[in-house]
Amino acid sequence: MADVTIKLMDNGPYLVSGNVEVLDAEGNKFTTNEQFALCRCGHSKGKPFCDGSHKASFQDAARAH
Ligand code: FES
Numbered sequence: 621m622a623d624v625t626i627k628l629m630d631n632g633p634y635l636v637s638g639n640v641e642v643l644d645a646e647g648n649k650f651t652t653n654e655q656f657a658l659c660r661c662g663h664s665k666g667k668p669f670c671d672g673s674h675k676a677s678f679q680d681a682a683r684a685h
Contacts, residue, residue, distance in 0.1 A: 626658075630681040633657035633670035642668060 624638030635657050642650040642658075650668070657670035661678035664671045 628660070628680075628682050629657070631679050632661075632674050634660050 622638070624636065624640045627635040627637070629635050635655065636652075637655045639654075640652075642652055642656075644650065658668050659666075659670045659674070660680075661670075661674035663673040663676070663678065665673065
């Protein structure tokens with residue numbers, strides 16, 4: 621199994637687990653825990669992290685083939 625996993629949550633964020641760093645465009649590191657959620661709906665007020673805003677209208681349930 622990979623050291624880091626990114627799970628697409630149905631109608632929600634990317635759930636990231638493992639030892640990973642999230643950097644901004646200038647290379648500065650965001651503070652994260654071992655598991656955190658990245659916004660994929662585009663509506664979070666706290667990007668790049670999910671703040672629950674997806675619950676209003678975001679729908680996607682992608683599946684790997
Ligand atoms: S996925 Fe949760 S706010 Fe965007």
